Amino acid sequence: MNVILDLCVVPIGVGVSVSKYITACQQVLSDAGLTPHLHSYGTTVEGEWDQVLGAVKKCHEAVHAMGAPRISTTIKLGTRTDRSQTIEQKIESVRTRQP
Secondary structure, three states, rough: OOOEEEEEEEEEEOOOOOHHHHHHHHHHHHOOOOEEEEEEEEEEEEEEEHHHHHHHHHHHHHHHHOOOOOHHHHEEEOOOOOOOOOOHHHHHHHHHHOO
C-alpha cells in the first residue's frame, strides 16, 4: 500500500538547535530510497507503507545513536485505494484551483 507521510522528529534533551539531527534523519530517508521533501516544520515522504515506516524507525535509531535521550515524533499519513496520487499531484491540485 502506498502512503504519503508527513514527519516531524523532535529530539529532546539535546539543546536548542536540532538541525544536525534533522540532517541525519534526511539522510536516513534518502538512504532508504525515498525522496524527502523538507519544509519548515517537517518532512513529507511517499512510498510503500513498510519502506516509509521502516525509514521512520531508522530515523529514531540514528537520532538516538547521536545522543538524543528522547524523541517526540508527530506523523500524519494518508492512503488511497481509489487511485494513485503523488505529493506533487496533491500540491498541483490545490494550485490549479487558486484564483
